[in-house]
Amino acid sequence: MPESVKNIDQLVEENNRLRAAVAELSILNDIAIAISSTQSLEKIVDLIVHKCVKHLRVEQGAVMLLNEKDMNKPFHTMIRKQDSVMSSLPYRLDAQLTGWMLKNKAPLLVNDLTTDDRFKLSPDEKVTIRSLLGVPLMLKGRMTGIINVFNKHDDSGFTQNDQRLLSIIAAQSAQIIENARLYLEEQALQHIQEEMRVAKNIQENLLPKEVPVSELYQFAGKSIPAKEVGGDYYDFIPLKDGRIAFCLGDISGKGIPASLLMANLQASLRGQAYIGNECKNSVGFANTILYHSTDPTRYATLFYAILNKEDHELIYCNAGHNSPYLFSPGKEPKRLSEGGIVVGIIPEYIYEEETTELAPDDVFILFSDGVTEAMNFSDQEFGEERLENSIRKNLHLPAEEIIKEIFKDVEVFTKGAPQSDDITMVIVKRIK
Amino acid sequence: MNIKEQYGTVIIELKGKLVGGTLAGRMNRTLDNLLEQGKKNVVVDLSGITILNSSGMGILISGYRKMRDNGGLLKLANITNKIEGLLSITKLNQIFEIYSSADEAAESFNN
Numbered sequence: 408m409p410e411s412v413k414n415i416d417q418l419v420e421e422n423n424r425l426r427a428a429v430a431e432l433s434i435l436n437d438i439a440i441a442i443s444s445t446q447s448l449e450k451i452v453d454l455i456v457h458k459c460v461k462h463l464r465v466e467q468g469a470v471m472l473l474n475e476k477d478m479n480k481p482f483h484t485m486i487r488k489q490d491s492v493m494s495s496l497p498y499r500l501d502a503q504l505t506g507w508m509l510k511n512k513a514p515l516l517v518n519d520l521t522t523d524d525r526f527k528l529s530p531d532e533k534v535t536i537r538s539l540l541g542v543p544l545m546l547k548g549r550m551t552g553i554i555n556v557f558n559k560h561d562d563s564g565f566t567q568n569d570q571r572l573l574s575i576i577a578a579q580s581a582q583i584i585e586n587a588r589l590y591l592e593e594q595a596l597q598h599i600q601e602e603m604r605v606a607k608n609i610q611e612n613l614l615p616k617e618v619p620v621s622e623l624y625q626f627a628g629k630s631i632p633a634k635e636v637g638g639d640y641y642d643f644i645p646l647k648d649g650r651i652a653f654c655l656g657d658i659s660g661k662g663i664p665a666s667l668l669m670a671n672l673q674a675s676l677r678g679q680a681y682i683g684n685e686c687k688n689s690v691g692f693a694n695t696i697l698y699h700s701t702d703p704t705r706y707a708t709l710f711y712a713i714l715n716k717e718d719h720e721l722i723y724c725n726a727g728h729n730s731p732y733l734f735s736p737g738k739e740p741k742r743l744s745e746g747g748i749v750v751g752i753i754p755e756y757i758y759e760e761e762t763t764e765l766a767p768d769d770v771f772i773l774f775s776d777g778v779t780e781a782m783n784f785s786d787q788e789f790g791e792e793r794l795e796n797s798i799r800k801n802l803h804l805p806a807e808e809i810i811k812e813i814f815k816d817v818e819v820f821t822k823g824a825p826q827s828d829d830i831t832m833v834i835v836k837r838i839k
Numbered sequence: 840m841n842i843k844e845q846y847g848t849v850i851i852e853l854k855g856k857l858v859g860g861t862l863a864g865r866m867n868r869t870l871d872n873l874l875e876q877g878k879k880n881v882v883v884d885l886s887g888i889t890i891l892n893s894s895g896m897g898i899l900i901s902g903y904r905k906m907r908d909n910g911g912l913l914k915l916a917n918i919t920n921k922i923e924g925l926l927s928i929t930k931l932n933q934i935f936e937i938y939s940s941a942d943e944a945a946e947s948f949n950n
Contacts, residue, residue: 659893660859703904704863704897708929727929748930752900776893828892 431572434462438576448587455580459556463540463569466558470544471505472588473552500528500536508543508553514574515541518564540565542573544581551585607635610666613673615643619651623716623839625806626653629814630775630831638665638707639775639829640673644680646713652680652689654711655833657728657775659704672697672707672750686713687724687760690750694726694758697751706751710743710773714765714835721771724760726750731773732795734802735766740795770802770809771835777828781817784824789817806834840865848880848945849873850916854887859894866898870905870913879911882944886917891925903934912936916944 441454456468503526507515517523518538538559544552554577559565610632618626628641638658645651656672658665675696679689690711697707710731712723725731727749730742745761765771774794781789797816801809810832817830840862841852851869853862873881883899885891899915906913914936918926926932938944 657893659897703901704859704894706893706897706900727931729928746930748933752904753934 427568431575434458434572435575435579437462439579442580442583446587446590448584448591451580451584451587455554455576455584459554459573459576463556463565463573464560465540465556466560468554468556470584471553471555472544472584473550500526503527504539504541504555505553508541509550512543512545512550514543514570515539516565516567516570518559538564540569540573542570542577544577544584546581546585551581554580603635606663606666607632610636610670613670614640619643619645621716623719623837624714625836625838626651626834627806627810628653628655628831628833629810630829631814631826632661632829633777633826634662636663636666637661637829638669639777639831640669641773641831641833642673642676644677646680647683649717650713650715652676652686652711652713653773653833653835654709655728655773655775655831656707656709657777657829657831658707661829664705668697668701668705668707671700672709676711685760686711686722687746687758690724690726690746690758691756694750694756695754698754701751703752706749708749708776710746719765719837720762721765722760722762724758726758729774729776729779731771732798733763733765734770734772734798736768740798765835765837767837767839769837770798770806772798772809773833773835775829775831777826777830778813778817778832780828781821781830782824782827783821789820793820806836809834809836840869842869845942845945846949848882848948849878850882850884850941850945852884852887852941856890857885857888857895857898858890858892859898863894863898863901866902867905870902874905874909874911879906879909880948881906881911881913882916882938882941883913884916884941884944885919885922886941888919888922891922896925896929896931899935900931912948914938914944914947916941 438455438458441458442451445451452470456470459465460468504515507525520526520536520539521528536557539555539557541553541555543550544554554573556573559569614630615628618628626643628643630637630639630641632639638661639656641653641655643651643653654676656669658668658672672693675693676689679692684692690709693709708728709726710723710728711726712721714721723743723745725744725746727747730744733741733743735741741763743761743763745759747756747758779789779791779794793816794813797813798809801812804812813832814830843850870881881902883902903913916938917940918937926935926937936944936947938947
């Protein structure tokens, strides 16, 4: 062969290589521009699949993202773009493919699926896949997903060039897909946080906005949930006959599950107060309602009382709640424990009630276990002794101030240790 | 969670913090398995429990209800003063039978 012809052949070959390289670069550029134009994970994945199907001349493509939270079903198939009507992969084959990729974390090129001994197909499986090319999406040595394309249009099947091109596409896409995924997660988290803020607001609105006002009594209540929403609640409910019902409930557990049941318990008790049901019957009713609307691990401790401001009679029913204190000047404090078991676990339980009287300057203090069980960094609890001391030194103050001072003492004691339970207190003080 | 049998009674020993979480599901499955095997008498030994909160108490209550509803009983043994206080405040000592040792609780089923 003359030298000049040889040179021409070389030139043609070189020219073809350059043309292929330019085509490849233009494909990569096309994909890079397309996927940088959006932040939407779905759109990015859709674009990648669409471009791969077009440029690699295949029937179908798919991007699968690894779901690290569920390794039993590790891949979440994002999208399947197809340019011919094709049934999806049979489950067994799908599992084998993803299994191989997870194990090898390397490109997979198969041009005749029926004879490839890496995959076992049962004879009755109708597989419309002839050839496939898959490459892993890798990010800092970690596999985050797979790009698969299926059924090359040319009969010759996938080439090493196809594998190289898809590998480059995977390399330049991995970080962009990951960023979009993180953005999506962040948005979801923000959405949850926003809902929590709304829930907190709703719960705060369920607590009484104002306390009853009386010339003879001071009423005060305060609740600080450990999380955004809590399972503690208190209420003051003026009855039609002029008496005042008040209560403090503590649902087991905390957070959203507890707050949902708190709203349920509060509604059933307000309903009882509204129809004028008596003390222990109201608690019995709330008990039955809660029993029927919860799973067996849930219950509530509840203290419910009705105060008659005229004759100063206090009827109460304590359903498994920390016994409140009744401080009378010059006397040891009385603990109010009569009632029965926590509500929500034994239907039709018969509760007891007791009647006591509030004398002038008597202070009644109702609290949740979050007060006595508030812990400092040495895992010591605030405890009843500290609570009693704190009450004693503040008895002379108005009801609202007493709560403030006690909460201050709890705060000083815990010295910034994280609050693990809701802290709630109700005080009724007879001033005349 | 450690499970053993004595005098035909199943003794479930719990350790560490009894504060809800995954223990609720495990306890539920354990009791379901026991009921399937026809074992209805259970003692929960709390000697290894360091912390018990309201969610943990919920697990015990749920266990108690499950056994009772299936014609069995769940009794408690080796409770600390703190847990005893909690059972007393909540008046749950009205439903739980409490024994000072797992042996004593297991034997009580034979009386």
